[in-house]
Amino acid sequence: MAELYYNAKVYVEKGHYEQAVLVEDGIIRRIGSSDALLSEAPADAVRVDCGGRTMIPGLNDSHMHFAQFSETLNQARIADVKSIGELIEVCRKFAQEHPQRVKNGLHAIGWNQDYFTDGGRLPDRHDLDKISTDYPIVLERVCGHIVSVNSKLLEILQSTGEIDKCKGEDCLTDENGVPNGIFTGNGCNIAKRLIPEFTLEERHEFMRDAMDYAVSHGLTSVQSNDVGTTFLDTPAAFRLLHEMYDNGEGKVRYRHQVCFNNLKDFEEYLTHGEYAVGEYKKGSWLTLGPLKLFKDGSLGARTGLMSQGYVDDPENHGLEWISVEDMDRYCQLAKKHNLQVITHCIGDEAVRRTVGCYERAFVDGKNKLRHAVVHCQITDRALLERIAKDDILVFAQPIFLDYDMNIVEKLCGKELASTSYAFGTLLRMGVHLSYGTDCPVEDCNPFTNIYMAVTRKDRQGRPAGGFYPGECVDVETAIDAYTKESAYAEFQEDVKGRLMPGYYADMVLLDRDIFTVDPMEIKDILPVMTIVGGKVVYKK
Structure with a gap:
């Protein structure tokens, strides 16, 4: 099956633009003028008039955490909170509205003390206890390298002896030498492990949500560090991604970036x-x-x-x-x-x-x-x-x-x-x-x-x-x-990243011309169509 996208401003490479792209079996076969390709395209080709809009290659995020992003779409939204009080309130509300989601623990990421209007200090166990002391809570700073926990989680860490695995600098203490609920370094991982993992069924659903969001913003490829970080169960993580893509559920191309706990696991x-x-x-x-x-x-x-x-x-x-x-x-x-x-x-x-x-x-x-x-x-x-x-x-x-x-x-x-x-x-x-x-x-x-x-x-x-x-x-x-x-x-430069013959038909049609708009408008651009491997995965 062939598709012809014509009447577009097609970005090929610096200083080189064309008007049309002919796609067959998910691969770009020809680029050129609209007139030339309209006359050359197979008679049964689907013809898509792009209305003069700008077309660029599909965008490829070279490093992200896609599974963790999928979680944030289904967690308390704490990325924009402006105070510790607002952080507490957002999490309380989420817990009230999603009691089943938090019954075994609440985890979210995104707070940033530099945006707090109430002093800019790090939230500690006393703050998180105002959300709940009935279940463990872990709230990560936006960077993921500091976490705040409540007294319930500290209690579990101490009763299991896990807190002894934290180096001195990984577990902050108050003036009396008592853990204050703030962890850094490897302490973050130790604390997060106490929040029960989402089920594979939940993760499956979350990943679909994240893919929908990605393609609606012009991403056609992601290079993602999920296995060994967000997914602690490495075999299950590989299995889940295989199942999704084997079943044709993938909307973006996905490349694993993989972490291991130790050298022995890596060698295995x-x-x-x-x-x-x-x-x-x-x-x-x-x-x-x-x-x-x-x-x-x-x-x-x-x-x-x-x-x-x-x-x-x-x-x-x-x-x-x-x-x-x-x-x-x-x-x-x-x-x-x-x-x-x-x-x-x-x-x-x-x-x-x-x-x-x-x-x-x-x-x-x-x-x-x-x-x-x-x-x-x-x-x-x-x-x-x-x-x-x-x-x-x-x-x-x-x-x-x-x-x-x-x-x-x-x-x-x-x-x-x-x-x-x-x-x-x-x-x-x-x-x-x-x-x-x-x-x-x-x-x-x-x-x-x-x-x-x-x-x-x-x-x-x-x-x-x-x-x-x-x-x-x-x-x-x-x-x-x-x-x-x-x-x-990702060693794909011969088949991806260009709108040229022989390359994957990964393309994004934009709602305005990114090359000529006021630079302040670039951040507001959105796709009207996203195509991966010749398949339309998003259309506005």
Whole structure:
């Protein structure tokens, strides 16, 4: 079956636009003028008049947490609360309206104390006890690297001895040395494990909701770190995704980014598990991707690993989640099995140590496995040059600037801030830099992300000239980072990320021309149609 999309402004590559795309069996066969393709298309081809609208390649989020995002669509919405009092009220209301959902525990993510109007302190057990003391509660900061819990959860941790597994800095205490219900680092994971997992049936439903949201915002591919994080039951996670895609329920292409609890588990999966026996056919919408590691925490939580510490707390260098020695072991094992490694790095020291581990695991002295730094926020000039020289990939989130531009100079100093979030510089250096949102840390709407990359302004258009405007990129560059560079990140650059013959027919028709609108309007753009593999998965 063939489809012809004509009377469009089709973005092909920088400076090159066409009018029509001919699709057969989910693959782009021809591009060209409307007149030429209307005359050449098979007689039985479905002809779609695009009404002069702009068409771009399907957008590909290079790093997110899709399953966790699906949870947030079905949890208490705490991302926009402006005070601890509002946080309490939102959770109380959710519990009243969904008693079955919280009977074994309440978990939600999204609060940010920097937006609180009542002092900006971290919520503690005393605050969460006002929601309930009958069941355990875990509320995660937006970054996921600080959690607040209630007394009930602390009681369970203490009675089971689990609290003894927390290092001193992972479990904060009050002036009397009593745990105050605030956890960081690995303590977050220990606390979250006490909230019962959703059933697979619930997760199945949640994932469908998330896919609907994604395609309605122009995403056609997601590279998602769910297994080993949101999904703690690794076999069940792989099984659920296989079932959904085998049954034709997938609406977006999905690539796994996988975490493991320890090196032994990783080796087992490489030799006898999913990486050895998992079935992923060529052209499948479901693919198995890299090992995902966490090197440090977050900037807002002051747990990002910093070489010089934080300006207002120079003795605090952040947290190192995985030692250099252990990371070397992971990278060498990945090298043995020809597997890509991607690592969460926020602070400059996290980036520096991660780059060193990668260099020691290069194949023939080169980054042939396309190891990547995820986030890559705080950097100096020498580090940027080292990343470029080594051809290390960067999975960037320009949308983080909406919040971080308000804190980075205060925490890191102006000199280091001036070379951080240097996503324009890295692209100009020739680095393979792709865009993602780290959703649900940020919404997975790609157009807000593109707006931030182009303007370096927050959603309200501040600052007027942009935050370090030398890092701005043009719209074509931003779209390329979200399409062809995201495809390169998953070794798919020959079949994905371009509207060219031989590529997957993953396309988005927009409600306005992203190339000519006022840049302030980019964040408000929405698709009128989203197509994956030639299949219309969303139509407004």
